[in-house]
Amino acid sequence: MDQMKNTVGKARAAFNSRKACSLEFRKQQLQALRRLLTENEDRIADALHKDLNKNKLDTQVFEIMGLEGEIALLLEKLTEWAAPRPVERNLLTLMDEVYIQPEPLGVVLIIGAWNYPFLISLQPLLGAIAAGNAVVLKPSEVSENSAALIKELIPKYLDKDLYQVVCGGVAETTELLKEKFDHIMYTGNSTVGKIVMEAAAKHLTPVTLELGGKSPCYIDKNVDIDTVCRRIAWGKFTNCGQTCIAPDYILCDKSIHEKVIERLKETIKEFYGEDPKKSPDYCRIISTHHFKRILSLLEGSKVAYGGQYDEASCYIAPTILTDVSPTSKVMKEEIFGPLLPILTVNNVDEAIQFINQRDKPLALYAFCHDKKVLKKIVAETSSGGVTANDTMIHFTISTLPFGGVGNSGMGAYHGKFSFDTFSHHRACLIKSLKMETVNKVRYPPGSPEKVKWIKRLITKQVNFGKLGLVFIGLLGALLAVLMKVLLLH
Amino acid sequence: MSSTKEVAARLREAFNSGKTRTAEFRLKQLKAMLNLMKENEGALLEALKKDLRKPNFESIISEVLFTKNEIVCAINNLTEWMKPEYVEKTLVTKLDTCFIKKEPFGVALIIGPWNYPIQLVLTPFIGAVAAGNCAILKPSEVSPNSSQLLSELLPKYLDKDCFAVVCGGVKETTELLEEKFDYIFFTGGTHVGKIIMTAAAKHLTPVSLELGGKNPCYVDKSCDINNTAHRIAWARFLNMGQTCIAPDYVLCTKAVREELVPALINCLEEFYGKNPQESEDLGRIINEKHFNRLKALLSSGKVAVGGQTDEKDKYIAPTVLVDVKETDPVMQEEIFGPILPIVDVENIDEAIAFMNRHEKPLALYVYSADNKVVKDVLERTSSGGFCSNDCIMQMTLFFLAFWRSWR
Numbered sequence A: 001m002d003q004m005k006n007t008v009g010k011a012r013a014a015f016n017s018r019k020a021c022s023l024e025f026r027k028q029q030l031q032a033l034r035r036l037l038t039e040n041e042d043r044i045a046d047a048l049h050k051d052l053n054k055n056k057l058d059t060q061v062f063e064i065m066g067l068e069g070e071i072a073l074l075l076e077k078l079t080e081w082a083a084p085r086p087v088e089r090n091l092l093t094l095m096d097e098v099y100i101q102p103e104p105l106g107v108v109l110i111i112g113a114w115n116y117p118f119l120i121s122l123q124p125l126l127g128a129i130a131a132g133n134a135v136v137l138k139p140s141e142v143s144e145n146s147a148a149l150i151k152e153l154i155p156k157y158l159d160k161d162l163y164q165v166v167c168g169g170v171a172e173t174t175e176l177l178k179e180k181f182d183h184i185m186y187t188g189n190s191t192v193g194k195i196v197m198e199a200a201a202k203h204l205t206p207v208t209l210e211l212g213g214k215s216p217c218y219i220d221k222n223v224d225i226d227t228v229c230r231r232i233a234w235g236k237f238t239n240c241g242q243t244c245i246a247p248d249y250i251l252c253d254k255s256i257h258e259k260v261i262e263r264l265k266e267t268i269k270e271f272y273g274e275d276p277k278k279s280p281d282y283c284r285i286i287s288t289h290h291f292k293r294i295l296s297l298l299e300g301s302k303v304a305y306g307g308q309y310d311e312a313s314c315y316i317a318p319t320i321l322t323d324v325s326p327t328s329k330v331m332k333e334e335i336f337g338p339l340l341p342i343l344t345v346n347n348v349d350e351a352i353q354f355i356n357q358r359d360k361p362l363a364l365y366a367f368c369h370d371k372k373v374l375k376k377i378v379a380e381t382s383s384g385g386v387t388a389n390d391t392m393i394h395f396t397i398s399t400l401p402f403g404g405v406g407n408s409g410m411g412a413y414h415g416k417f418s419f420d421t422f423s424h425h426r427a428c429l430i431k432s433l434k435m436e437t438v439n440k441v442r443y444p445p446g447s448p449e450k451v452k453w454i455k456r457l458i459t460k461q462v463n464f465g466k467l468g469l470v471f472i473g474l475l476g477a478l479l480a481v482l483m484k485v486l487l488l489h
Numbered sequence B: 001m002s003s004t005k006e007v008a009a010r011l012r013e014a015f016n017s018g019k020t021r022t023a024e025f026r027l028k029q030l031k032a033m034l035n036l037m038k039e040n041e042g043a044l045l046e047a048l049k050k051d052l053r054k055p056n057f058e059s060i061i062s063e064v065l066f067t068k069n070e071i072v073c074a075i076n077n078l079t080e081w082m083k084p085e086y087v088e089k090t091l092v093t094k095l096d097t098c099f100i101k102k103e104p105f106g107v108a109l110i111i112g113p114w115n116y117p118i119q120l121v122l123t124p125f126i127g128a129v130a131a132g133n134c135a136i137l138k139p140s141e142v143s144p145n146s147s148q149l150l151s152e153l154l155p156k157y158l159d160k161d162c163f164a165v166v167c168g169g170v171k172e173t174t175e176l177l178e179e180k181f182d183y184i185f186f187t188g189g190t191h192v193g194k195i196i197m198t199a200a201a202k203h204l205t206p207v208s209l210e211l212g213g214k215n216p217c218y219v220d221k222s223c224d225i226n227n228t229a230h231r232i233a234w235a236r237f238l239n240m241g242q243t244c245i246a247p248d249y250v251l252c253t254k255a256v257r258e259e260l261v262p263a264l265i266n267c268l269e270e271f272y273g274k275n276p277q278e279s280e281d282l283g284r285i286i287n288e289k290h291f292n293r294l295k296a297l298l299s300s301g302k303v304a305v306g307g308q309t310d311e312k313d314k315y316i317a318p319t320v321l322v323d324v325k326e327t328d329p330v331m332q333e334e335i336f337g338p339i340l341p342i343v344d345v346e347n348i349d350e351a352i353a354f355m356n357r358h359e360k361p362l363a364l365y366v367y368s369a370d371n372k373v374v375k376d377v378l379e380r381t382s383s384g385g386f387c388s389n390d391c392i393m394q395m396t397l398f399f400l401a402f403w404r405s406w407r
Helices: A002-016 A023-039 A041-052 A056-082 A117-130 A144-157 A170-176 A190-201 A225-241 A254-272 A288-296 A348-356 A371-380 A415-421 A436-442 A448-458 A466-487 B002-016 B023-039 B041-052 B056-082 B119-130 B144-157 B170-178 B190-201 B225-241 B254-272 B288-297 B348-356 B371-380
Strands: A097-104 A107-111 A134-138 A163-165 A183-187 A207-210 A216-219 A249-253 A302-305 A319-322 A339-345 A363-367 A385-388 A423-430 B107-111 B134-138 B163-165 B183-187 B207-210 B216-219 B249-252 B302-305 B319-322 B339-344 B363-367 B385-388
Touching: A002 A107, A002 A134, A002 A163, A002 A170, A023 A041, A023 A056, A023 A117, A023 A144, A041 A056, A041 A117, A041 A144, A056 A117, A056 A225, A056 A415, A107 A117, A117 A134, A117 A144, A117 A183, A117 A415, A134 A170, A144 A163, A183 A190, A190 A207, A190 B190, A216 A225, A216 A348, A225 A254, A225 A339, A225 A363, A249 A254, A249 A348, A254 A302, A254 A319, A254 A339, A339 A348, A348 A371, A363 A371, A371 A385, A415 A423, A436 A448, A436 A466, A436 B225, A448 A466, A448 B056, B002 B107, B002 B134, B002 B163, B002 B170, B023 B041, B023 B056, B023 B119, B023 B144, B041 B056, B041 B144, B056 B119, B056 B225, B107 B119, B107 B170, B119 B134, B119 B183, B134 B170, B144 B163, B170 B190, B183 B190, B190 B207, B216 B225, B216 B348, B225 B254, B225 B339, B225 B363, B249 B254, B249 B348, B254 B302, B254 B319, B254 B339, B348 B371, B363 B371, B371 B385
Parallel strands: A107 A134, A107 A183, A134 A163, A183 A207, A216 A249, A216 A363, A249 A339, A319 A339, A363 A385, A423 B385, B107 B134, B107 B183, B134 B163, B183 B207, B216 B249, B216 B363, B249 B339, B319 B339, B363 B385
Antiparallel strands: A097 A423, A302 A319, B302 B319
């Protein structure tokens, strides 16, 4: 479609005009985005309510606050992060300027997801803007009210040429992916992640893929089961389980299995009442397609609590599953819904083995008092991120990189990691044309003498301490002077 | 078919056993690598001579010494690099511990090029080992002596379960790429780079692609023309021009060109004598295919110096071309040979516009005594790396990330 070509062409022309180079300009855009959020809070809440039955408080906490925090951080740190980053020099470059210069990449494509439609589309956008790029944003068509609102609001607040919004589904995204971008950021599932990366490969475009997986949640014995269950239930049932870092399934010590089930039941009642369908704090499944998909996962397991559903409103009750076989359907794919399977293990080693037999997840949770056991779990497993003794909170710390590994994704963002993801880190060496004498050792014709000098100048020794380096530095300067004297003869 | 599968499976089992996780194990492997380099210098130089007629002088510096330094850097810093990185916390997490933990990916595949067949395959390999991965090394079949030597030596020094060398060409590489790896590191051309990334996409494997491009070199009137000529000539004709970060072409005004060309001619005589084909310090083109490719590029513009070729010897004389136009064949592809075209521009703005009309290169060079000129070019262009008043030297800095240009 020519429309995609035009859209991307416009963004590229705007990028080439260099107007996004100025830090002042980027800050203005970020401030404008902040106004977009504060001036349209109600409309955003309304769109999210229509898409996911999200309530106003959840909109504030899970969609808006995170964005506002990120904008504040970027405004505060932009000048520092965009500045040249000096690095350690070697003997040959002691007199030179050596640094890494972050630069914009060019035109970035951001493909958003439907579960946190504002957060997941706009948080990467913030990083891309801060790093000086032009952006084409493709919000998810599945959360159609949010997508329509994003398309309406972005051009009202941001530069219309540099930042474009494209709406549409598979056909439009496929067309978009034929164009050349300088970075593509995709949030979604691994099937589409592979398609995105394959399309990116045609243009050698680097990608950041925020995918998913089955995030395990291990509960050791000797924990405060009340607190544990509350934290797990919160992580699991927020957004009706449609969170990429929701605890997907529980592995708990056999001895506490019954207590965990009981306490989870009580917690669900505490949170959502006897009939969660009536609770204003409980969301809905995004679409009939996902509603049916999630229900099909019930097959083969026992419903210990919940299990009610209503297709007309895409409602599925918070559900606890027991007698779950490791090979059952619910254990084969990421649930992304309000079903919480509980499996038992005899000890932490069994839990670790179970986790390692599966794809690396986006998040891993472990509840345990014993720091040694926690360290063991972290040391012997791998995942995008970890929160111990809580769920999801690592997402909120902008000094931690948020991203997956293996099947759960590649690359990371949030805070400085966003800025760095959307920047090219250019290696810069600024020399002068003086000190040519030192260079003469590397020019042909070669000689054993020259080789000796080069070895003296640049050979690293094992285990030189910092003082040794200072000594080497002084020695290097002395050698350079000596060489000038010797080579001139 | 099964042997590639078997090798990959063996390495995965070794990785899953956890043996690469400890600093002790990794240091042992790194020290063994250092011994490999120290105890086999002669054999390495011999292999490089057979593959590229690489002069010992070059091999020692650009292949052996560079690799040894990389190993030593890893040994000296490993404990530091492995430590968790503690980060600033939020108010809510003030009482908690927040850190970034460095973990190995798993099994890495490292595909090396033929131009620096030892250094460019071992440098990423060292990184993979230091980070705790198992790794398969696939050195280039185009430099068969170096690859053969690596496949003999590595198993003698390193843990055979964790590290393997697989030799072969397109067929073997294609088979390898069907396996699932946790990281793929590739050095080579953009065409194959796309194939690698497409294959990696099937398994969602992250990749590092060290590719190439046409590295421009802008020479300003304020520079010391003699020093400039020496540095450019050294960088261009090192390894017979077969260096990914060699200056590919020069942009300068006619006036600068009139001084630069005689300076370059003097340099060439200083470096290689009156008949460069007899110099022991000049390598050769890797094979017939590249020789023919390069020979065809000599018809662009006008030969200012050089231009001689000898097919049997795979020799092309260090050549400077002038009166080269943007549309000439020599300006359509990465040269990767001992040919230096000089393109005339009116001024720095024209030079910058010229550079920006082309794909982002791996390196970009500026020669000027005027700091403003240097900063101007730096700010208005983009490239993998940048060096003013020299070439290639940015690669010698271990702490300067040798970031890739994706083109």
